[in-house]
Amino acid sequence: MSGAPSRVTLHLGHLPSKKDIKVPWPRTPSRVDPNNPPWPAYRGYHEYSFAHATMGVRLPTILGKAIDDASRTLNEQSAEDKIVDLVQCIERMDNLMSDLSGNAKLRPIIDDGEGDVALWNKEIAKYFQGKDFMNAPWLFAEAYKYRRLHECFSVSKYWSDYDVFYRQKCDTFSRSSDAVFELSMRFAEPFQQTKNVSDEEKTETERLMFLELTQVCLWGNSTDLSLLINMTEEQIKLLQSTGGDHLAATEKNILGNHLNKLWDTVKTLREKTGGRVDFVLDNAGFELYCDCVYADFLIQSGLAKQIRFHGKRYPWFVSDVTKKDWEWLLNTIVYGHLFPETSEAERESLRSLGARWKQYENDGRWVYEQHPFWCTGYTFWDLHSEAPDLFLHLSRSDLVIFKGDLNHRKLTYDCAAPASTPFEIAIGPMASAAGAPKVCSLRTIKSDVVVGLGDTGDEIAEKLDKEEPGWKISGKYAIVLLSHGRPGENVRFA
């Protein structure tokens, strides 16, 4: 247009002056949802994150091994109807493999009669329409894969309970003999305080045992089948070493360390009504065995009167505990012939441990539970809203111990929160909702999210990023973090 300036420069003298724009993290709670965690989500296409290797390589490898397992079982069958039924399960697994490797969109879960179908499909419809395996948040996409794997079997006539990971889980426990007997020889005899010592000395003995066993329970988490695909027996032994010196040294690797606060909490349990501790379990086999040794000590010392163990309803993230794994462990250590090379004294120590644990179960001091919520794609920020019955149930516990990496990812919304973020903030409603129980996370660090490292946490993480790339997935480091919650307050639901 003739006469119009060739370039327009506006003078913005009447607008407010420039200010630093605040980074919009964390999102305000009302803007948080499963596709939009409080800090940026990790997604499969993020090459810098473990999400990428997991979604692109590890999950197809795990599924391939699962198909091999089912094929092995198929070859052992004789009845035609069972064979045909299993062939169909394998075909469904092949389809899942195509979806996974072809990065298909996430479809609803088929109604297979499980108690979690509605929860899954509500979440997919509300937050993940049109999303695929790589662009949905990693946590959801990965959990979804295990739900789809379950569906391959749950719709079948004969194989609905089949566990493609069962052989691996049993096998790894049977290859853990050194650490298994190291613990059984020390703890088979019921724990007794030395007579004629002062109350202070008794408490000190208990404190030291508690700290040592908490570490046994913690590091038991570093034997994780989904990551140990190529581990030798020697490497597994090294990971499981439980000697006292080793534990003192490994405390240095606990980057966020509330062990002493945890003891302060636990030592008051005895005076509480109930003295109930809940374990939200992670892996079967050796880790579960360590959990039981720890739980046994809590009962024998009188610190807790009841332990409630929470497992998964179906095979989950390769090595997670199911009811069958729980029963297998308790029965195999009493009746099994897993360790023929060991001495009679060692085998007897294991049998006595097992007999005692089964007795706890019979008299209700140990209770095994499996709420459907544990096998969903929701994080624990949504436990209060999506599983109010479970929240209410946990609110009655004196301490809820969450084991392992996956539970930690779910507690913290599996997002890129700064490492200095206080644990209480990172776990949102599990700390801040009225009636939230005391929560402890015992986790060896095996994935990207790291919080609770204290005021200098960001610098610590930055230094490790530079000096030890891979520190977040090696299982070399750990955290023991405690949130005090709001126990005793009336639980409220909107």
Ligand SMILES: O=P(O)(O)OC[C@@]1(O)O[C@H](CO)[C@@H](O)[C@@H]1O
């Ligand atoms: O929960 P766990 O057994 O400690 O660890 C689970 C895990 O192996 O699986 C995920 C990746 O597939 C990560 O969260 C973690 O590395």
